[in-house]
Amino acid sequence: MERREFIALGALLFSPLAHADPQPLRIGLTPTLLHERHALLARWKAYLEPRLGVPVSFVLRDSYSDTMDLIKQRRLDVAWLSDYPYVLMKPHVRLLVTPLKDGRPYYRSYLIVPARDKRTRSLADLEGKIFAYADPYSHTGYLFPRHELAALGKSPKSFFGRTFFTWSHRKAIEAVAQHLADGAAVESYVWDALAREEPRVTGGTRIVSRSREFGFPPLVTLKAFPEKTFQSLRRVLMEMERDVQGREILADLHINGFIPAKPDLYAEVESMARQAGRQDDGAGI
Amino acid sequence: MARVFDLSFRYKIPLWGSVLIAVVALTLTLSFMLQAHDDLKRDMLANSDNLGRVLVKTLYAPMLHDDVWRAYEIVKAPFSAGSPPGSFRAEGLILLDARHEVFVSSQPDSWPMRTPMARLGQAYARLDEKLRAAPKTMAISTEDEGVILLALPMISDDVDIGHLVLVHPAGFYWPRFRELAWRALLITGLVLSVLLPINWYWGRRMAVPVERLAERMDELGKLDPESSPSDDYPYRDELGRLFQAYNRMHAEMAEKATLEQRMVKADRLAALGRLAAGIAHEINNPLGGLMTSLDTVKLHAAPDPVLDRFLPYLERGLAQIRDIVAALLVETKARSRPLAAQDIDDVRTLLAQEAKKRDVEWTWDNRAGDASGLPATLVRQVLINLVLNALQAAGVGGHVLVRCVGSEAGLKLEIENDGAVIPDELMKNLFEPFTGLNEEGHGLGLWVTHQIVEQLGGGIHVESRDGRTRFSVELPKGDCAWQPSASV
Numbered sequence: 001m002e003r004r005e006f007i008a009l010g011a012l013l014f015s016p017l018a019h020a021d022p023q024p025l026r027i028g029l030t031p032t033l034l035h036e037r038h039a040l041l042a043r044w045k046a047y048l049e050p051r052l053g054v055p056v057s058f059v060l061r062d063s064y065s066d067t068m069d070l071i072k073q074r075r076l077d078v079a080w081l082s083d084y085p086y087v088l089m090k091p092h093v094r095l096l097v098t099p100l101k102d103g104r105p106y107y108r109s110y111l112i113v114p115a116r117d118k119r120t121r122s123l124a125d126l127e128g129k130i131f132a133y134a135d136p137y138s139h140t141g142y143l144f145p146r147h148e149l150a151a152l153g154k155s156p157k158s159f160f161g162r163t164f165f166t167w168s169h170r171k172a173i174e175a176v177a178q179h180l181a182d183g184a185a186v187e188s189y190v191w192d193a194l195a196r197e198e199p200r201v202t203g204g205t206r207i208v209s210r211s212r213e214f215g216f217p218p219l220v221t222l223k224a225f226p227e228k229t230f231q232s233l234r235r236v237l238m239e240m241e242r243d244v245q246g247r248e249i250l251a252d253l254h255i256n257g258f259i260p261a262k263p264d265l266y267a268e269v270e271s272m273a274r275q276a277g278r279q280d281d282g283a284g285i
Numbered sequence: 286m287a288r289v290f291d292l293s294f295r296y297k298i299p300l301w302g303s304v305l306i307a308v309v310a311l312t313l314t315l316s317f318m319l320q321a322h323d324d325l326k327r328d329m330l331a332n333s334d335n336l337g338r339v340l341v342k343t344l345y346a347p348m349l350h351d352d353v354w355r356a357y358e359i360v361k362a363p364f365s366a367g368s369p370p371g372s373f374r375a376e377g378l379i380l381l382d383a384r385h386e387v388f389v390s391s392q393p394d395s396w397p398m399r400t401p402m403a404r405l406g407q408a409y410a411r412l413d414e415k416l417r418a419a420p421k422t423m424a425i426s427t428e429d430e431g432v433i434l435l436a437l438p439m440i441s442d443d444v445d446i447g448h449l450v451l452v453h454p455a456g457f458y459w460p461r462f463r464e465l466a467w468r469a470l471l472i473t474g475l476v477l478s479v480l481l482p483i484n485w486y487w488g489r490r491m492a493v494p495v496e497r498l499a500e501r502m503d504e505l506g507k508l509d510p511e512s513s514p515s516d517d518y519p520y521r522d523e524l525g526r527l528f529q530a531y532n533r534m535h536a537e538m539a540e541k542a543t544l545e546q547r548m549v550k551a552d553r554l555a556a557l558g559r560l561a562a563g564i565a566h567e568i569n570n571p572l573g574g575l576m577t578s579l580d581t582v583k584l585h586a587a588p589d590p591v592l593d594r595f596l597p598y599l600e601r602g603l604a605q606i607r608d609i610v611a612a613l614l615v616e617t618k619a620r621s622r623p624l625a626a627q628d629i630d631d632v633r634t635l636l637a638q639e640a641k642k643r644d645v646e647w648t649w650d651n652r653a654g655d656a657s658g659l660p661a662t663l664v665r666q667v668l669i670n671l672v673l674n675a676l677q678a679a680g681v682g683g684h685v686l687v688r689c690v691g692s693e694a695g696l697k698l699e700i701e702n703d704g705a706v707i708p709d710e711l712m713k714n715l716f717e718p719f720t721g722l723n724e725e726g727h728g729l730g731l732w733v734t735h736q737i738v739e740q741l742g743g744g745i746h747v748e749s750r751d752g753r754t755r756f757s758v759e760l761p762k763g764d765c766a767w768q769p770s771a772s773v
Contacts, residue, residue, distance in 0.1 A: 130398055132354070162399055164353035171354060180357055180393040 028079035064137035084139035093220035095261035106213035108188040109140035129182035145185040177204025215265030299488030379450040494518040565613040624661040647685040654691035678704035
């Protein structure tokens with residue numbers, strides 16, 4: 001039922017209408033949308049198609065892992081992935097561009113608690129409490145807080161009294177705002193966008209701490225993606241900020257533009273992922 | 286209380302009817318409302334139960350997968366803003382795990398996750414005991430704790446995985462009930478607003494004739510012969526029969542009263558007649574002597590200035606006494622010639638001057654004939670008296686009708702005028718002497734007329750209404766040789 005009401009980092013991929021156009025470019029969108037915004041995507045599609053000279057279709061899925069599966073099955077050409085899934089998918093994909101947020105290619109993890117909780121100063125204060133994770137493949141909403149706990153010498157498995165997944169950052173924010181959870185870690189990009197669009201939801205929460213910056217979720221292509229198309233796609237995306245139409249679409253996506261993605265942006269999350277390893281897989285579904 | 290029973294039927298009947306109608310209507314409404322109250326509560330709990338069972342099915346997967354958020358979204362859904370009002374009155378949902386701790390609830394503030402059910406409140410603790418005593422069953426709490434809890438078991442593969450508890454505020458069915466009750470009262474009000482006026486109308490329809498009958502019965506004592514029998518109630522039910530009986534009684538009493546009045550009047554006139562005749566007789570004898578003596582004095586006494594001066598006074602005084610006595614005696618002695626039609630015409634001729642003087646238009650209808658055998662002088666006197674009275678009463682420009690009709694039975698005289706009617710108080714003593722119907726005569730005219738008619742064995746009566754006054758005299762046939770009795 002809630003699959004409809006849906007959020008940012010959840011994988012938003014629109015099913016390709018394969019039979020409609022001969023060689024459509026299949027793009028899986030992840031981090032940018034707060035809601036299903038078909039009108040926005042239609043505008044983006046209309047913007048991209050004449051510039052690329054190929055039909056474009058969007059593919060949307062409910063969880064990070066679903067999108068990752070689509071990549072593995074080569075049923076996508078391009079995807080907008082969170083950084084952690086990118087690291088996990090690295091063998092299959094190639095970095096295309098990184099969006100700019102406030103002119104910089106970074107985002108953070110916010111530790112949030114209900115607004116009525118005035119006492120919590122750090123993650124350590126939440127021991128024994130109920131904690132909401134966004135998605136087992138989320139960096140800011142899962143990997144980072146667990147990494148922090150490990151750094152504090154706590155076991156992520158036993159530190160909290162109870163944890164659960166909401167499968168999206170927006171819902172994690174709602175879980176905290178409605179006092180279902182005592183805390184959650186969410187993506188700065190989603191919280192900030194939500195604070196602008198639905199301040200009543202974020203008003204129920206308080207940001208306890210902001211993490212250091214991490215590379216913004218990048219757009220990637222399959223390794224096998226043709227070089228020529230790769231280059232023209234990168235150019236079209238990077239030139240979006242130069243015309244009015246493109247800027248309007250970017251503004252609705254709550255970003256400023258794109259720059260070529262560099263692997264060092266994601267070096268840190270890669271090392272965190274390595275540390276987390278596969279040993280705490282159990283926290284997944 | 287007695288005062289209530291003393292009230293007029295006019296109020297008592299409608300009041301009783303109203304009280305009965307109101308009591309019946311309110312009793313029906315009340316019993317309907319009680320029934321509706323119970324039904325509503327049961328129906329709404331049944332609704333709740335149904336909804337709970339649907340929810341339970343969808344909650345298995347999240348429970349088994351430990352997916353708190355999915356479960357939360359499911360238990361929250363019935364309370365989201367978009368759900369239709371009135372369909373679901375539970376206040377909240379609590380999903381309990383197998384250990385009877387809150388797995389998730391629709392209101393994390395009131396029922397936080399991981400709280401043991403027993404610690405949520407007394408009602409919850411009691412329900413918890415019930416559930417532990419009989420797991421895998423449905424349970425419902427009593428209403429006395431301010432909440433009604435409905436717990437539905439969740440059993441997977443014969444394993445108890447938890448319960449879904451539906452929390453209803455005590456009296457959760459009240460808003461719906463108020464709606465129903467309000468509508469019921471409205472309808473009752475409408476029914477009453479139709480029935481009460483009808484009842485009031487019927488009550489009055491019944492009461493008013495009874496009241497009027499009672500009033501008439503009260504008046505029966507001081508019976509006014511003029512009061513007409515009642516036609517207030519033209520129907521043939523018991524009340525109608527009462528009215529008929531009343532009317533019969535009224536008519537009989539009125540007749541009796543009239544008869545009595547007439548007898549009293551006749552007695553009085555007869556007594557008066559005897560008295561007047563007696564006195565007149567007694568006066569008449571010395572009067573004759575006085576008159577004779579006066580003549581003797583006039584003829585034979587020596588001229589004397591004093592006598593010359595006072596004799597005329599004496600003479601006039603005695604003449605006046607004689608006239609009055611003569612009138613009282615109803616002198617009828619010598620002239621016993623039978624009446625002829627000509628006699629009536631003579632009276633007309635005699636009074637023509639008077640009629641002209643008074644400027645009265647008159648009409649004569651003389652069919653008296655010559656066979657009545659009545660004494661002419663007396664009939665003429667009666668006719669003269671009545672016509673003179675009529676001329677006087679008609680006044681200037683008035684009309685008088687005189688009709689004399691002879692028949693086998695006798696003679697009938699009718700004298701009619703269109704002058705002022707005779708006032709009631711005068712009517713009672715009309716035929717008594719000195720009643721003074723007018724200022725001109727000595728007040729003996731009608732009395733004398735009455736005396737004569739009585740002596741002739743006839744009757745006289747008067748009708749005076751609607752601007753017409755009619756004297757009717759009926760005389761039986763007499764014989765020519767009729768003589769007045771000596772005593773009169």
